[in-house]
Amino acid sequence: MTAAQIVAEVFYCVIGLVFILVGVKALKDDGCSKKATTAAFWFLLAFTFICGQWLVNANLAWVVGAAIVVMACLTAIGGVVQTKNDVPDPDSVRAMADKYGYKIFIPAACIAVTAVVGATLGSKVPALSWLTANNAIGLSGVVALIAALLLTKCDPKYAAVDGARLMDNVNTTGILPQLLSALGALFTAAGVGEAISYYVSMVVPENSILIACFVYCLGMALFTMIMGNGFAAFSVIMVGVGIPFLISKGANPTIVGALGLTAAYCGTLCTPMAANFNIVPAALLETKSKYSVIISQIPFAVCMLLTHVVLLYVLAF
C-alpha cells in the first residue's frame, strides 16, 4: 500500500469509530424499542469501513455485499431510528454564543480552508503526495477539531458526543451517496448504461453536442423531479447519458459531473417529491397554498437549467 492509501485507511477507521459510537449510543438508550436493530446497522456499517479493504484484498468482497444486504433489510423494516442524543441546552448555547462571539466561525472556516490548501499543496509538493484531495478532507476535519477544542477548551469527549449526535441526525441517508456510486458500478457491470444510451441515441443525433448537453441537463432535472432525489438521478443519468454522449465525445469529466448534480437540483426546486425542501417549508411558513414555494421557485429553476446547458456546452468542450 502507498502512503496515501494507508492514511486513507486510517481515516476510514476513524469514520468506522464514529459509526460504532452511534451504535453504542443506541444500545444505551433503554427508552428505544428498536435499539438492537439500530445498533446492528451501525456496527455492520462500521465493519464495512474498518475491515472492508482487507476483505476485498482477501477476495472476500461478497462478505461486505452481504453486510449491505442485511443493513438494507434493517432499514426496510424501519429498524433503524434516531436514539437519545445529548442535545446542548438552548440557554447554555446562547450563553456560549455571547461568550465566544463570531470567533466560533474560525474552526468552521478551518474545514474548507484546510481542505483546499491541503489538496493544492498535496498535488504540487512531491513530499506531500500522500495528501490527496480525499486525505485533505480528512485532515481538514482533524485541524478544525483541534481548533474547536483549543478555542472552546471544552472536554474532548464532546468530539465523540457531538460527532455521534450529528451522524445520528444525518442517519442512514448519510451512506446514500456511497451506495449510489456502488449502484452505478452494478449498472455498468450489467449493461444498464448501454441500454439507456441505446434509447437516448434514438432522440440525440450522433454529432450534436448541444442537443446532448440539453438532454443531459434536462434528464438530470426530470429524473430528480420524478424521484425527488438528485443523487439517485445523478447515478442513472451519468451512466446512461453523461458518459456515452458527453465524456466519450471529449467533454471534461469533472465539469460534466459538477454541472450534472446542480442541474439535478434545478429539478429538486420544481417537485413536491422533494417535500423537505418545498412542501414542508410551505407548511412551516403557513402559506395559503402548499405549492407556494414551488411556484415561487419555477422561473428561477428554468433559468438556472438553461444556464447549465450553456455552461456545459461552453466549459466542458
Place this chain on the structure above:
Amino acid sequence: MLIRLIGVAVVIVGLVLKFDTIATVVLAGIVTGLVGGMSIMDILATLGKSFVSNRTATLFVLTLPAIGICERFGLKEKAIDFIRSIKSATAGRVIIVYEVIRTLAAAFSIRLGGHPQFVRPVVVPMAEGAAVAKYGEINDKMSDDIKGAAAGAENYGNFFAQNCFMGASGTLLIVSTLNEQGFATVNALDVAKWSIPVAVISVILGAARNLWLDKQLDNEAAKGGNK
C-alpha cells in the same frame, strides 16, 4: 434491451412510493445484476467491492465532530445575530442578503439549519417587517410572495453552493461515481472549483428574482389602494 432497465424502474417506483431509500437502492442493484446474468455471489462481490472503493463518498463524517462542537458553542446563534444586525429597506433586499450569506455558509459547509431554524424565525419576519414599514400593510398575496421567495432563497443558496465545499456529500458523490466509472483524474478539489460558476450565477439570478419580488409587491400594494 428494455429488461436491463428494470433496476432504473425499481429506483423510480421505490422512491415515488416512498419506500425506504437504502433498501430500494440495494434491491435495484440486485435485480439489475440478476437480469444482467450475474450470479448472486457475483452481485454481492461487485456490490461489496464498489461499496468499499466508494467510501470516499462518506468522508464528510470526519468533519462532523468539529461542526458539532461549534454548534454547541453558538455557531448558529451567531449566524442569526449577524443576519438580524443587517438593515435593509425592502423585503426583496432582505432576502438577497440572506441568500448571499446562505451561499457563503454552504460553500464553507456551515450548516445553518434551513427553513425551521432560519427562514421562519428570522428571514420571513425581517422581510415582512420591511414590507410593512414600506407599504403600511400587506395582504395575504404579498405575504405568500415573500414567504415563497424567502424559502426559495434558502434552497438556492443551499443547493447551488454546497458543492463548492470539497467535503460535501454531493461533491464526493460526483468524485466517487466518476472514479468508479474509470475516470481516475476526477478529484474533489477540481469538482469544488468547477462548482463555483454555478454558485455565482445562482446568487445573481436570485438577486434578480428578488428585485422582481419588490416590483410585484409595489404593484400589489398600488392595486390594493395603498392603505
